Amino acid sequence: MANLQDVAKAAGVSKTTVSRYLNGSLELPAKTAEAIDAAIRRLEYVPNPHARRLSLGRSDTIALVVPDIASPFFATFVAAVEAEADKQGLSLALHATLNRPDREITYLDRIRQGHVDGLIFVTNHAGNAALAAKLNSAGPCVVVDEDVAEARVPKLFCDNEQGGYLAGRYLAEAGHRHVLFIGGIDQMISGARRFRGFERGLREVAGETAKIERSCGTYTFEAGREAGRRFAARTQARPTAIFATSDELVIGLYEALGEAGLVVPRDVSVMGFDDVGPLHLFAPAVTAIRQPVRELGKRALELLLDARPVDPAKPPAEALLPVTLVERHSVGPPPVVP
Secondary structure (H helix, E strand, O other): OOOHHHHHHHHOOOHHHHHHHHOOOOOOOHHHHHHHHHHHHHHOOOOOHHHHHHHOOOOOEEEEEEOOOOOHHHHHHHHHHHHHHHHOOOEEEEEEOOOOHHHHHHHHHHHHHOOOOEEEEOOOOOOOHHHHHHHHOOOOEEEEOOOOOOOOOOEEEEOHHHHHHHHHHHHHHOOOOEEEEEEOOOOOHHHHHHHHHHHHHHHHHHOOOOEEEEEEOOOOHHHHHHHHHHHHHOOOOOOOEEEEOOHHHHHHHHHHHHHOOOOOOOOOEEEEEEOOOOHHHOOOOOEEEEOOHHHHHHHHHHHHHOOOOOOOOOOOOEEEEOOEEEOOOOOOOOOOOO
């Protein structure tokens, strides 16, 4: 198989001249261009697309770092980024970190040593200065879904505070005055903003006498199960409604409530957040705040491709995508206490 050097020798020019001619960065006299074209035809030379991209200073590959690909949320997000990359003629290099900080750092180091045109980064825990420093030196980068506070890169989130607000108002309007909030810690933008919005929405309707209990932790099935078990073990003064702020938390919660013989919404109302998993198939179907996860993936790649150099004197740009409330059958009036 002929290579670039063979073409250059046959055309009587340098290898660099052929390379620049093929990538469009050099205009040649008609006679020289014709000689190169003739050599390519005669030798049946096929350009190496990888080498050509490298000569242009790009790889046409985007790195995507996510906590995992098992959850419905992240699986859907990855699929959306992949679909948009395909439309743009780009390849995707996927890295799943298991939501471990050490693996995040390792992958970021490998990405910096490799050759990618940009990075979409997603974590599911509170960030730190070391992680932010790696992101700040990673080249073109967009942080999505969960914040890394000191990262000076564009950021894209769904409107967590508005989602919490919609849920708080909805439960208060259904008559609930004592509620349990299950979600992330304040050091995570999702946990802090969802709780802030939830409290504001609930109190706008129910007033300052409304009581909110809060269970902070991870967005996992087990965290939902544990919160459900603790709730079911209480015999007095239980909240009349629960806002579980991820699909995984809702699934674990439903499992624990069912094991305890509690019926939704007869014994307790439940609302969810994300609505990426099959919450409509539950019995009863779960009322939830829906995040536009496919749009989040599509927009993340668009932001990355449109990224401009960051001004260190200004705060990083932050974009929010709207959320919606999907009403189903898991919320009813507070149970009547005998």
